[in-house]
Amino acid sequence: LEQGARERVLELVEPLHEADLADLLEQLDADERAMLVRVLGRDLDPYALTELEEGVRDEVLEAMAPEDLAAAVKELDADDVVYLVEDLDEDEKARVLQALDPVERVAVEKSLTYPEDTAGRLARHEIVTAPPFWTVGQMIDAMREAEELPDDFHDVVLIDPKVEPVGLVPLSRIMAAPRATRLEDIKREEMHVLRADTSVEDVAYAFQKYRMLTAPVVDADGRLVGVIEFEDAAELIDDEAEEDLKLLAGVGDEELSDSVFETAKARFPWLFVNLLTAILASIVIAQFDRVIEQIVALAVLMPIVASMGGNAGTQTLTVAVRALATRDLTPANAWRIIRREALVGLANGLAFAVIVSGVGLIWYGDPTLGLVLAAAMVINLVAAALAGILIPIGLDKLGADPALASGTFVTTVTDVVGFFAFLGLAGALML
Amino acid sequence: LEQGARERVLELVEPLHEADLADLLEQLDADERAMLVRVLGRDLDPYALTELEEGVRDEVLEAMAPEDLAAAVKELDADDVVYLVEDLDEDEKARVLQALDPVERVAVEKSLTYPEDTAGRLARHEIVTAPPFWTVGQMIDAMREAEELPDDFHDVVLIDPKVEPVGLVPLSRIMAAPRATRLEDIKREEMHVLRADTSVEDVAYAFQKYRMLTAPVVDADGRLVGVIEFEDAAELIDDEAEEDLKLLAGVGDEELSDSVFETAKARFPWLFVNLLTAILASIVIAQFDRVIEQIVALAVLMPIVASMGGNAGTQTLTVAVRALATRDLTPANAWRIIRREALVGLANGLAFAVIVSGVGLIWYGDPTLGLVLAAAMVINLVAAALAGILIPIGLDKLGADPALASGTFVTTVTDVVGFFAFLGLAGALML
Numbered sequence: 001l002e003q004g005a006r007e008r009v010l011e012l013v014e015p016l017h018e019a020d021l022a023d024l025l026e027q028l029d030a031d032e033r034a035m036l037v038r039v040l041g042r043d044l045d046p047y048a049l050t051e052l053e054e055g056v057r058d059e060v061l062e063a064m065a066p067e068d069l070a071a072a073v074k075e076l077d078a079d080d081v082v083y084l085v086e087d088l089d090e091d092e093k094a095r096v097l098q099a100l101d102p103v104e105r106v107a108v109e110k111s112l113t114y115p116e117d118t119a120g121r122l123a124r125h126e127i128v129t130a131p132p133f134w135t136v137g138q139m140i141d142a143m144r145e146a147e148e149l150p151d152d153f154h155d156v157v158l159i160d161p162k163v164e165p166v167g168l169v170p171l172s173r174i175m176a177a178p179r180a181t182r183l184e185d186i187k188r189e190e191m192h193v194l195r196a197d198t199s200v201e202d203v204a205y206a207f208q209k210y211r212m213l214t215a216p217v218v219d220a221d222g223r224l225v226g227v228i229e230f231e232d233a234a235e236l237i238d239d240e241a242e243e244d245l246k247l248l249a250g251v252g253d254e255e256l257s258d259s260v261f262e263t264a265k266a267r268f269p270w271l272f273v274n275l276l277t278a279i280l281a282s283i284v285i286a287q288f289d290r291v292i293e294q295i296v297a298l299a300v301l302m303p304i305v306a307s308m309g310g311n312a313g314t315q316t317l318t319v320a321v322r323a324l325a326t327r328d329l330t331p332a333n334a335w336r337i338i339r340r341e342a343l344v345g346l347a348n349g350l351a352f353a354v355i356v357s358g359v360g361l362i363w364y365g366d367p368t369l370g371l372v373l374a375a376a377m378v379i380n381l382v383a384a385a386l387a388g389i390l391i392p393i394g395l396d397k398l399g400a401d402p403a404l405a406s407g408t409f410v411t412t413v414t415d416v417v418g419f420f421a422f423l424g425l426a427g428a429l430m431l
Numbered sequence: 432l433e434q435g436a437r438e439r440v441l442e443l444v445e446p447l448h449e450a451d452l453a454d455l456l457e458q459l460d461a462d463e464r465a466m467l468v469r470v471l472g473r474d475l476d477p478y479a480l481t482e483l484e485e486g487v488r489d490e491v492l493e494a495m496a497p498e499d500l501a502a503a504v505k506e507l508d509a510d511d512v513v514y515l516v517e518d519l520d521e522d523e524k525a526r527v528l529q530a531l532d533p534v535e536r537v538a539v540e541k542s543l544t545y546p547e548d549t550a551g552r553l554a555r556h557e558i559v560t561a562p563p564f565w566t567v568g569q570m571i572d573a574m575r576e577a578e579e580l581p582d583d584f585h586d587v588v589l590i591d592p593k594v595e596p597v598g599l600v601p602l603s604r605i606m607a608a609p610r611a612t613r614l615e616d617i618k619r620e621e622m623h624v625l626r627a628d629t630s631v632e633d634v635a636y637a638f639q640k641y642r643m644l645t646a647p648v649v650d651a652d653g654r655l656v657g658v659i660e661f662e663d664a665a666e667l668i669d670d671e672a673e674e675d676l677k678l679l680a681g682v683g684d685e686e687l688s689d690s691v692f693e694t695a696k697a698r699f700p701w702l703f704v705n706l707l708t709a710i711l712a713s714i715v716i717a718q719f720d721r722v723i724e725q726i727v728a729l730a731v732l733m734p735i736v737a738s739m740g741g742n743a744g745t746q747t748l749t750v751a752v753r754a755l756a757t758r759d760l761t762p763a764n765a766w767r768i769i770r771r772e773a774l775v776g777l778a779n780g781l782a783f784a785v786i787v788s789g790v791g792l793i794w795y796g797d798p799t800l801g802l803v804l805a806a807a808m809v810i811n812l813v814a815a816a817l818a819g820i821l822i823p824i825g826l827d828k829l830g831a832d833p834a835l836a837s838g839t840f841v842t843t844v845t846d847v848v849g850f851f852a853f854l855g856l857a858g859a860l861m862l
Contacts, residue, residue: 017621017641019640019641019642023759026759027761027763027764140571140606143606143607144606144607144608144609146607149603149606149607150603151601151603151604152585152601152603152644153603154583154585154602154603170582170583171585171602171603171606172580172581172582172583172584172585172602173582174606175571175574175575175580175602175605176574176575176577176580177575178575190448209450210448210450211450211662213583213662230661230662230665231642231644231661231665234661234662234665241672241673241676242672242753244676245672245675245676245679245749245753246749246753248676248680248749249679249745249746249748249749250742250745250746251746251749251750254750256750256754256759256760256764256768260771260774260775260778261778263771263775264774264775264778264779264782267743267746267775267779268779268782270742270746271739271742271743271746271779271783272783272786274738274739274742275735275739275783275786275787277738278734278735278738278739279735279790281734281735281738282731282732282734282735285730285731285734286731289727289728289730289731292723292727292730293724293727296720296723296724296730297720298730299716299720299723299727299729299730299733300713300716300717300720301713302730303709303712303713303716303734303737303846303850304706304709304710304712304713306734307705307708307709307712307842307846308702308705308706308709311681311701311702311705311839312698312702314680314681315680315681315682315698315701315702317680318676318677318679318680318682319682319685319687322673322676322677323687328454328457328687329687330458332458333458333687337687340691340694343691343695344691344694344695344698347691347692347695348695348698348699348702351695351699352702352703352706355703355706356706359710408742411738415734415738419734
C-alpha cells in the first residue's frame, strides 16, 4: 500500500461493490484501514460508508480529509447522511452538515430532531404526494416535470388539504391504469399510518405483520412528515432476531472489529452476574456438605440434574422470547402456553427420570440413588419450564426486553432447584 | 360459535386484517378452529391462509369444504398458492391445483418443478420484461395495454433476444424520465442475477449484502425464469437469525400451536444428547472422588468453574455463529478472530481468577484452594473461547449449520476441561 502504488490500489478497488469495499475496510487492521482511506481519497465510494460497522465507520470518517468527506456526503441521500452522522460528536456532525447543500441540510436536520430509534428518525422525508382527485395522467405528468424524484419509491401518498395521508397508490398500478383514472380509485385497500414517535421495534412489528411496502409517518396532529419503505424496515426486523440472540447469550452490540480489550470489557458484566448466581448455587451445595462427605456419588451425579434443567429451561425460554417478540404470545393465550410448557417439562421429566434412575442403578448399584436422581429430574424439568416461560413474561410485563439476562435468571433457578432437590432428597432418604 | 350465530361471527371477523384473522385462528384450539372455518365458509379471507403457521394451515385446509378451498385459491397469486400447497400430500395438492384456472395452474406447477428452498421455487414467474432499446413511452404504453400486471413489482427486467436479463429499470425512474428516453439509459447501475438452483440461504445473503430490490432468476442456460422481490427475500433473512437462535437452544421448528406431546417429543433428542454429555462430565468428576471425599469444598466450588466456562463459551459461540451467517467471518480473517477470542478469554480468565481466588480465600480461608480455583478459571475461559470459535468454524467447514448442536459441544468442552482442571489441580496441590 506504500508510495506510488496508488494507481494499482485504485485499479483493484474500483470494480468492488460498495458492500464489498466496506467488507474490505472492516477486515483490515486500523493502520491499514486509515492508509487505504487516505490513498483512495475522493475515489472512496460514499455508499461504502453507509455499509460499515459503527466502530469502523467512525475511524474511517476521522481518517478522511475534510474536503473528501464533504464531497462524499453530498452524493448521499438525506437518510443515509442521517445514519452516518447520528453517532458523531457535535463538532464532527456540524462539519459534515456544513458540507451539504441547504435543501438537504434542512432534510437531515429535520430527521435529527426526532429521537433515535423512532419512526420519525427512520423515515425518508422526500415524499411524492398528490391529492386523491388527481388522475393517473396528471400524476405521471407531475412526476415527469418534478426536478428530482427519490430514486427508489414504491407508492405515491395521497394527502387531503390538511396534509393528512388518505391513501397509497403503488407505482405499478399507476402504470397499469388508463390516464383518466382517478388515483383514489386505484389506491391500496389498506394503509397503516405510523406516528413519528413510534419505536423502531413497533415499526418492525407493523411491517412484519401487515406485509406492507410503504407506511406514511405522521406527526402528533396527523400531518404527513415522511414515509418508511419496506427495505428500511426490513433491516430492523432482522436486527430484532439478532438482538434477542445476543441478549440471551449475554453479548452486547459488539462487532468483529472491536479490540480484545473492548470485547473483554463488554462481556465482563454478564460473566460477573453469572459468577454471582454460580456462587448462589454453591451456597446451596454447601448446605449439604455433610451429605456429600458421606456419599461422594452425589457430587459426581449432581451436575447432571443441573445441566438438564439448564438446557430444558433454555429451550422454553427461547420459544417464549421469540413468541413475545412476534407477539404470538399474548395475555389471551399466556395461560394455555404456560400450562403447555409445564406439561412438556413434566413429560420430559418423567422420560428422563426413567433413564437416569437406570444410570444411578447401573453405575452405583443403588436403587435409592436412582430414585433420588429420578425425582430430582422431574422436579427440576418442571421448574425449568416454569422459569423459562414466567421469567420472560414477567420481564415483558415490567417493560424490559424479555431476552435481557433471562438466560442467567433461568439457569439460576434450575441450578438452585436442581441441587436443592437432589441433595435434599438424598439427605432425607439415603442417610 | 353455535347455531344461528353465524351472522354475529361474520360481523366480528369481517373487519379483521388477514394477519389478525390468522392470529385468531392460531390462538383457538383445534375444535374451535375447525368450527370457525366451517362457519366462515366462503367468507374466510384467502390471504389469511398464507399467514398461518404450517401446522394450523394444514388443519384449516382440511377443514375447508372443497368448493370453498377452490374458490379461495383462485383469488390468490401463483406464488401464494405455491407456498400453500408445497407441504400438502399429493391428493390434497392435486385437488387444489385442479381448482385453478389453466394459466395459473401452469405457473404453480412450474414453480413446483424447482426444489424447495431454492431461488426457482421462491421466484415470481409473472415478470414484466422489455427489450433494452424500448423507450419509456413504449414501455408505459405496453404496460397500460397489458391485460394483467403483477400487483406489486418494482422493476422492469430488460432482456436480450436470448431471454437473458441485461438490466433492471425501476418504475420510479420510468416515471421520472421523458417518454423518448431509452430504457437501457436509465437502468440500475448494478444487477445481481441469481441461478434458479441458488439456495434460499444464499438468496437471503445476496439481498442482505447488496441491498437490492429485485433480482432476476435464470436457469442453467442463463435464461430469465422469474424474479425475486425484496419483500419475499426479507422473510428469509429474518428466518435465518431466528433459525440460529433456535438451533443454538436446541429447539426445532416448533410452533406455539403444537401439542404437548409433539413439543416434548421434538425437544427430547436434544435433551438426550445433553444427558450423554452431562454423564461424560460426571465420569470426569468420578475420577476424582477420593479427592472430593477429603475436601468437600471442591464439590461446593466446582460448579462455579463449569458455569463460567459455559457462559463464556456461549458468548463466543453466539458471535461466531452470527459472523459466519453474515459472512463477516471468512478464511481471510479467521486466524485474527480466533486469536482475538483466545485473548479475550485469557483477559476475562485473569480478571475472574483474581475475583474467585478471593472467594476461595474468604469462604474457606485456604489460599491454595483460591489458587487452584483461579488457575482452573483461566484454563477454562481460554478453553471456552477456543471451543466457542473453533467448533462453529469446524461445523461450517464440514458443510453443517454452525449453530447446530454447537451449544452442547461447547458446554461439553467447558464442563470436561473445567472439572478436570479444577479437581486435577486440587488433587496435585492440596493432598
